[in-house]
Amino acid sequence: xxxxxxxxxxxxxxxxxxxxxxxxxxxxxxxxxxxxxxxxxxxxxxxxxxxxxxxxxxxxxxxxxxxxxxxxxxxxxxxxxxxxxxxxxxxxxxxxxxxxxxxxxxxxxxxxxxxxxxxxxxxxxxxxxxxxxxxxxxxxxxxxxxxxxxxxxxxxxxxxxxxxxxxxxxxxxxxxxxxxxxxxxxxxxxxxxxxxxxxxxxxxxxxxxxxxxxxxxxxxxxxxxxxxxxxxxxxxxxxxxxxxxxxxxxxxxxxxxxxxxxxxxxxxxxxxxxxxxxxxxxxxxxxxxxxxxxxxxxxxxxxxxxxxxxxxxxxxxxxxxxxxxxxxxxxx
Amino acid sequence: xxxxxxxxxxxxxxxxxxxxxxxxxxxxxxxxxxxxxxxxxxxxxxxxxxxxxxxxxxxxxxxxxxxxxxxxxxxxxxxxxxxxxxxxxxxxxxxxxxxxxxxxxxxxxxxxxxxxxxxxxxxxxxxxxxxxxxxxxxxxxxxxxxxxxxxxxxxxxxxxxxxxxxxxxxxxxxxxxxxxxxxxxxxxxxxxxxxxxxxxxxxxxxxxxxxxxxxxxxxxxxxxxxxxxxxxxxxxxxxxxxxxxxxxxxxxxxxxxxxxxxxxxxxxxxxxxxxxxxxxxxxxxxxxxxxxxxxxxxxxxxxxxxxxxxxxxxxxxxxxxxxxxxxxxxxxxxxxxxxxxxxxxxxxxxxxxxxxxxxxxxxxxxxxxxxxxxxxxxxxxxxxxxxxxxxxxxxxxxxxxxxxxxxxxxxxxxxxxxxxxxxxxxxxxxxxxxxxxxxxxxxxxxxxxxxxxxxxxxxxxxxxxxxxxxxxxxxx
Numbered sequence: 001x002x003x004x005x006x007x008x009x010x011x012x013x014x015x016x017x018x019x020x021x022x023x024x025x026x027x028x029x030x031x032x033x034x035x036x037x038x039x040x041x042x043x044x045x046x047x048x049x050x051x052x053x054x055x056x057x058x059x060x061x062x063x064x065x066x067x068x069x070x071x072x073x074x075x076x077x078x079x080x081x082x083x084x085x086x087x088x089x090x091x092x093x094x095x096x097x098x099x100x101x102x103x104x105x106x107x108x109x110x111x112x113x114x115x116x117x118x119x120x121x122x123x124x125x126x127x128x129x130x131x132x133x134x135x136x137x138x139x140x141x142x143x144x145x146x147x148x149x150x151x152x153x154x155x156x157x158x159x160x161x162x163x164x165x166x167x168x169x170x171x172x173x174x175x176x177x178x179x180x181x182x183x184x185x186x187x188x189x190x191x192x193x194x195x196x197x198x199x200x201x202x203x204x205x206x207x208x209x210x211x212x213x214x215x216x217x218x219x220x221x222x223x224x225x226x227x228x229x230x231x232x233x234x235x236x237x238x239x240x241x242x243x244x245x246x247x248x249x250x251x252x253x254x255x256x257x258x259x260x261x262x263x264x265x266x267x268x269x270x271x272x273x274x275x276x277x278x279x280x281x282x283x284x285x286x287x288x289x290x291x292x293x294x295x296x297x298x299x300x301x302x303x304x305x306x307x308x309x310x311x312x313x314x315x316x317x318x319x320x321x322x323x324x325x326x327x328x329x330x331x332x
Numbered sequence: 333x334x335x336x337x338x339x340x341x342x343x344x345x346x347x348x349x350x351x352x353x354x355x356x357x358x359x360x361x362x363x364x365x366x367x368x369x370x371x372x373x374x375x376x377x378x379x380x381x382x383x384x385x386x387x388x389x390x391x392x393x394x395x396x397x398x399x400x401x402x403x404x405x406x407x408x409x410x411x412x413x414x415x416x417x418x419x420x421x422x423x424x425x426x427x428x429x430x431x432x433x434x435x436x437x438x439x440x441x442x443x444x445x446x447x448x449x450x451x452x453x454x455x456x457x458x459x460x461x462x463x464x465x466x467x468x469x470x471x472x473x474x475x476x477x478x479x480x481x482x483x484x485x486x487x488x489x490x491x492x493x494x495x496x497x498x499x500x501x502x503x504x505x506x507x508x509x510x511x512x513x514x515x516x517x518x519x520x521x522x523x524x525x526x527x528x529x530x531x532x533x534x535x536x537x538x539x540x541x542x543x544x545x546x547x548x549x550x551x552x553x554x555x556x557x558x559x560x561x562x563x564x565x566x567x568x569x570x571x572x573x574x575x576x577x578x579x580x581x582x583x584x585x586x587x588x589x590x591x592x593x594x595x596x597x598x599x600x601x602x603x604x605x606x607x608x609x610x611x612x613x614x615x616x617x618x619x620x621x622x623x624x625x626x627x628x629x630x631x632x633x634x635x636x637x638x639x640x641x642x643x644x645x646x647x648x649x650x651x652x653x654x655x656x657x658x659x660x661x662x663x664x665x666x667x668x669x670x671x672x673x674x675x676x677x678x679x680x681x682x683x684x685x686x687x688x689x690x691x692x693x694x695x696x697x698x699x700x701x702x703x704x705x706x707x708x709x710x711x712x713x714x715x716x717x718x719x720x721x722x723x724x725x726x727x728x729x730x731x732x733x734x735x736x737x738x739x740x741x742x743x744x745x746x747x748x749x750x751x752x753x754x755x756x757x758x759x760x761x762x763x764x765x766x767x768x769x770x771x772x773x774x775x776x777x778x779x780x781x782x783x784x785x786x787x788x789x790x791x792x793x794x795x796x797x798x799x800x801x802x803x804x805x806x807x808x
Contacts, residue, residue: 051443054398058431058439064405065424065431072420079409079416080749086406087760091767094399098771101395105388105778148413148751156755291499292491295421298502302429310436317440320451 003300004290007070008273010303011063012266016259018059019130020182023258024251025049025056027183029096029123030176033116035187035198036327039109042116044327046103048190051321053100055314057093069299073289074273077147081274082133083159089129096122124176131175136162138171138265139222140275143282166220173213178258181206185242185251192326203242203250207235227264231257336748338757339411344730345761346403348723349768353397353775355722358472358519359526360390361438361465363563368458378552381787385556386530387461391446392778396771398439403764405431411757415737415747419481422488422499426478426506430471437467472522473506473515480511482738483729484585497741513581517574521677521725523567525718528680531560532714533783535687539697540708549787558691561684564718568681571721575674576631583632583640586739588650588659589732591643592666594628599642603628608671659735666732673724676717683710 028049036042049056068075079086095118103115141162144150149158162168184206187199214231217223223231234257241250269275273289276282290296333341364387371379405427408416416423444452445460452460481488487504488497499505534557538544544553583590591597594606605627610620626636633640643660650659686707691697698704737744 051447053443054395054439055436055443057398057402058436061402061405061431061435062428064409065428068405068409068416068420069424069428072417072424075409075420075424076413076416076749079406080411080413080751083410083749083752083756084759086410087763090403090406091763093402094767094771097395097399098774101391102774102778105392106781144751146750147417148749150751156753156759158751158753159756291421291424294501295425295499298425298499299428302425302432306429306432306436310432310440313440314436317444320444320448 003293003296004070004286005271007066007290007296007299008270008286010307011066011070012263014059014063014066015266016262018056018063019262020255020258021056021059022053023127023179024182024186024255025053026123026127026179027181028187029100029119029183030127030180031183031187031199031202033120035184035195035202037194039112041193041195041327043104043112044191044325045187045195046100046116046119047325048187050100050104052317054097055317057097060093066299066303070291070296071273071284071286071289072291073147074284077141077143077274077284078137081141081143081149081159082137082162084156085129085133085136085159085163089126089133092122092126092129096126123179127175127179128172129175131171131173131178132163132168133171134175134262134265135171135222136165136168137274138268139165139167140277140283142278143274143276143284144278145282147282147284166216167222170213170217170220170222174210174217174261177206177210177213178254178261181210181238182251182254182258185238185247185254188242189247189251190324192324195327196324200242200245200247204239207239207242210235231261234260333754335752335754335757336745338754338761339748339752340744342411342757342761342764343407344727346400346407346764346768348726349772350397350400350404351722351726352719353393353400354472355518355522355525355718356393356529357390357397358468358522359524359563360386360393360529361461361468362523363526363530363559364390365458365461365465368461372454372458377788378555381549381552382556382559385533385782385785385787387446388782389529389779391442392775392782394438394442396775400768400771401435410760411749411752412747413749415742418496418742418747419738422481422497422505423478425499425502426474430474434467434471434474438464438471441467469519472518473511476515476518477506477508477511480508480514481505482736483514483582483733484508484510485738485741497738509581510578510585513574513578517571517578520567520570520574521718521722524564524571524677524680525715525722527560527563527565527567527684528718529560529715529779530556531564531684531687532711534558534560535697535708536711537783540711545696547786548791552787554691554694557697558688561687561691564680564684565688568677568684571677571681579631580633586733587641588643588646588661589666589729590632591641591646592661592663592732593670593728594640595643595663595667596628596640597643599639599645601629601639602626602637603632603640605631609667654740657735661732661734666728669724669728669731673721673728676721676724680714680717680721683707683714 028045032042032045036045064075099115099118099122103112103119142149181203184199184203188196188203191199211232214223214228218225218228234253238250238253238257241253271286272283273286274284364383367379367383367386370376371383408423441460441463445457445464448457448460485497486508487499487501489500490496491498534553534555538550538553538557544550579590594603595609596603602625604623604625607622607624609622629638629640630636632638643663647659651657686703687697690704690707698708733739735743735745737747
């Protein structure tokens, strides 16, 4: 394997870690108002992600930063081609980060309710948008010669049209449900009392609902039957584990499923990074988009030094906060 | 406005906004670490109370910095894809390393610090906030190297096949002479920003709010005010010294920028420094101007009789070098932003010095005289002054580089994403503008709320009535 392929693999790893880690905190954000009755329970649910969410989100920073460094053309084509969807993602992530970080800074019930509402809606929107964007770009973009989508009369449709495709819609529903499933299994693992019980009960329901987008993906030809069979097996296993109270295994199985799906979407067209629906010759490929050997060597040295350290201290952070979070009694 | 102008406006808006929060985070992280260290060393409760307050200010500020910083990382691909293609090889590694190393350090260890009060040992807990502080400074250094490349391209070659910039030596990229001057200048500006915020909060609570002098927290607030004042004053001196160094480097690598800063059209020996002038920035005769003889030559080169090149001569030189075109930046903006940067910065240092002088030996800030009233009245605008200085500094350094995106290499007009439409940029600009406006209001109200809280629990109040105060850990 050459360095460019190694870096492609590392970018896939960044996306896997981002979707697994940020996926569960999207899910917790969405589910906190549903599973937590009263501010004490809601607070407990949100506290399970409080110390770790920004570390999780940094995997997105890593994925995009490394893409820029290792494959400038991929970075340029993907972001300018999906301009408005990515702007929407940035806006929802901003709302989310602020709601999460600011909810505990004021001791005021109304303030916290507003923050929880903002957190839930932005988490839902972010999961849907990421699902839609990955669905859309796995189907390819109408890229022209310069790696850009041509303007179509100055309208907003240039970069938004992709979000209306069947692939994007299936992606959005899958994104929301998978994040919710990750969130439910994570909450049942990390909380106590009623939040834990409700989260455990919700997980099999969410696994069942995931059959809908799965079926649509098979019908529209986005997913081969073998892949669908594997996914159904995984969902059944998750539902069984959750029902049996094997919380850690249920969470791990969901995480593995998200990881497998992310890898599948990203490597399906390898060595094509971003397919052009107009002409295969205009697709962005690993060899065509790779940075110079010097740039790749530079980030490789940094990566060898830094990445193991990053993973080690993230593991350490999770270890420090391993204790279950109990709901606080509501102050009268 | 066309797509290019809208994209430039959007870049300016989101970058300037992001940069309100960055210098504050850099300063507050170091100040939190310093205060916590002081508390661990001395065991004094004041330091602990202040550590908690400054740490909360840091958390709120850092969160806005993270979400607006994410936009920064994406926008080179969103709106400037041709520039990303041209310069990704050089810029990408700095961004990737900053993201992998520093951003991860800051985000992870800030979470560990904030939530780890009763889960980590005292030494380990203190180490987490120092790691955050060091992380912010590494971030600044690496990312300023990327900007320094745009000011003064180094450590690259041009690929003969693609015509794009190619990284040749990462060490040289980091050690760009512009970065070596811009980095300390930026860090000093950041320290001033954090110092002024603490000075204002401390002084307001110690001397201005009702019943302030008799309050049980009076000593802590006074300490905070004087700490903020010392930081602002020392940072002000450091800003001036490093700014002078940066100006000399810039005169060598971008003489046009420094000529524009002075609105100096004709080349001059023993050139004077213009304190301010009315009219004349567009090349005509000013109808009023206040000059200091020889100072510009000294500032630019260190020699009072040295020749400083004027805009007209440089324009002719650049036409010879780069082909026909207009190489003159927007001179009035360069001239005034340069002066406003220096003026607002000096004002902060002056206010800080006066506060320190008046509050020496436990004296109160106010008095019956006019100066005391003026100082108290200036408090609400004081935190905005360093923000203004930082902003004018960036407006100056970025607009006076135009028409270049990377000086001498790549024009701004060639960098914009070719497929992008006006409607798209307008929509995103509206979205960012609206959200950022709301964020500014929320952040400001939160900081005011944090500043209004008492530092230590009221001894009269029944114990542990408030669950947030009952534990040593901050509530979430």
